[in-house]
Amino acid sequence: MSENQEPKRKKINKMTAAEIDTALKKTEEHMKGLTSRYARSLLERKAELAGK
Numbered sequence: 341m342s343e344n345q346e347p348k349r350k351k352i353n354k355m356t357a358a359e360i361d362t363a364l365k366k367t368e369e370h371m372k373g374l375t376s377r378y379a380r381s382l383l384e385r386k387a388e389l390a391g392k
Contacts, residue, residue, distance in 0.1 A: 360386045
């Protein structure tokens with residue numbers, strides 16, 4: 341990877357609440373719902389952050 345490019349995906353455990361929200365919006369648009377494993381992991385992490 342070159343210096344200017346960010347990695348395509350960031351690990352869910354390293355995401356902030358704002359990053360999770362944008363990832364959930366993208367996932368819902370592309371996959372037509374939040375039932376995928378990725379979406380469920382995002383929702384789980386969001387709940388974890390809200391509990392802190």
